[in-house]
Amino acid sequence: MSDRRLISQPVSRRRFLRGCGLALALPWFESLLPRVGRAAEAAKPPVRAAFLYFPNGVWEKAWIPEQTGHDYTLTPTLEPLGDLRSDVLVMSGLDKKHSHGGDGHYAKTANFLTGMPVTKTTGRDISSGGISVDQLMAQHVGQFTPLPSLELGTEPVISGIDSNVGYTRLYGSHISWQSPSRPVAKEINPRLVYERLFGQSVTANTTKAESYRNLLDYVLEDARQLRPRLGRDDQFKMDEYLDSVRAVEKRIEFATRGKPRDWQPGVGTAEVASAKPGVPADFREHIE
Template sequence: MANIQSNKWSIPRRSFLRGTGATLALPFLDAMRPLMAAGSNQGVPVRMGMLYMPNGVRADRWTPSGKGSDYKLSPILSPLQAHREELLVLTGLQNKASFTGDGHYVKTGGWLTGTTISKTTGSDISAGGISMDQIAARRIGQGTKLPSLELGTEPVATGIDRNVNYTRLYASHIAWKDANVPLPCEINPRVAFDRLFRKRSGTGEKRAADEQSVLDLVQEDARRLQSKLGRADKAKLDQYLDSIREVERRIEQEANSLGAGENLSPELLAKMDQLDKRISKAMGKSSREEELSSRPRFDHGEHCRIMMDLMALAFWSDSTRVSTFMFGNDVTGRNFSFLEGVNGGHHPISHHKGNKDQLDQYEKINRWHVEQYAYLLDRMKELKEGEGSLLDHCMIGFGSPIRDGNSHNPRNVPIVVAGSAQGQLKTGRHLVYEEGTPLCRLWLGMLERVGAKTSSLGDATSPLTGLG
């Protein structure tokens, strides 16, 4: 392990476990504190994640009752009950720049930029500005392995939506490095994992390393470090390594499911086929044949949870401090018949036309997304950091750029933020703002608390009041 100051037995914050073909950043350990200023959380960074849910919500079942700290979660938000005191639910916000243009694309493309996308059916796309996550990445991402991490579950959409005459490219991006450069989501869990935990090296070294778990590659360095750590740090490091092992195991299982080819681009299928062959080589012919006979169905829920686990690990290891995740592309027709009582695709169901049966199905899909968000918050709360949890040092936004999928209403958008950013947000409240309050004022407030204060964004020139 590099950079250990053995004379004082303290470890620099940016320390790694190293091995041939792998490098793991370490979580915040007590042994790092002697190098920090006084204070239990000094040196622990604030992170920011933004989770995008497509196709809006059932509006009459979203908003909590009550205001301030005296509020009750709505039916759709009820899976978050265990995190009630760690939430800010915000009502009354809108992105005025998305009022122009029919359909979804203008809302999704400008969700984090606060600007209006250019209407085009070609590749000359423009969001009109940089997204708030990339403003943060420019300010606080230069000292981490990845300035930002963009995750998703569906390949980039192609073609033209003739209903509204927009290129479908806008459907797949919420992160914009600048007005004309969208950042595509990584949808392959193995590729995302390797970006976080494997070294980019020569081809011979890379091929050999690819056949092994990253933990096997760094085990000698990990063993040396554990022999010098105190009891609390040993437990924390064990938890960290176990978390990586579990995610790696689940990625291999997911690779077999993804191999079925559902919703995958040819390029991704080729990558997954390569991974599949490596797994076959490791397991042997008889095991592979047995595995094929019982190949599981592609599991969208597990795919989402793996990606969110990767976000949590990326934050915990300080490999990045900024991340986005798209549960699905804009206008996604993903079939949610795996939910009891749901029969059909997300986007068609969102166009409920007031039909009670479709509204009920729409609500179940919304609630499922909230359950996945709750899963991420559960996970982050379990991960200890400083005197609290990883969640205590984060802001995790969740929402959609439209209120109702049937009307494409961009006013009073559904938005929740979890985590206090080290006490900078006063959570456990439902904040109700005057109708028409810019959503970008929330983005400015979050940027300020993550250490990327900005004077303006979209139609906002000041942060929301009442956040802290």
């Protein structure tokens, strides 16, 4: 099939969007663009941004490169990014003046993405100082994706008051804010996150587990029909994408099905390293 034929019969918008409904991060296929007006249309994938928060910070000597600009040497902590080295810039020398005050935890967490002063309160007049940058971005580019933003976490929200410092504990559970007084709820259940991203379709004759495992089957037929109409590079993109989503689906199912009943790892007591004298076994106690 010639390239001319590929681009003279673009896939209908309805059909393409139906596939994208279950493919949130589907790569952009150049083959789907008509030849006429391609340069003018200049279609681009949605703008992506991710903000990761780890409260205990980093050891700067192992994180920040000694050189500035593009020609820098990866530090030990950043070495896993070696394959992406040409696409990574490390920004240093940044500061948030409003993080210099307040307590050592809540005031720093709540303004991670606002950069504004946090109101010291027990909860009645909660304020992060402003909208967070992720939500500000979502207001401008969120309309180009099914979900304007996605907030993920690993631990549930902690409420109440920390009487030691006089701050509401809610500050320590949120980094994303729709407004100074309205935090964005985070999702800590990977299966619920998956449902939000890809939806679910469960009939009377299928179990939820089967639905999760076979979610991509609903769009694979369309993908098979679409694939021959793509260029070679776009076919590779589609295959790689579908494989990666299937892999994520399998990992989520494994992580949420609990411990295996018929097999347990054969780890004896002598093989498990014990904590040093005086070091708490619970990592939370150790950190404190």
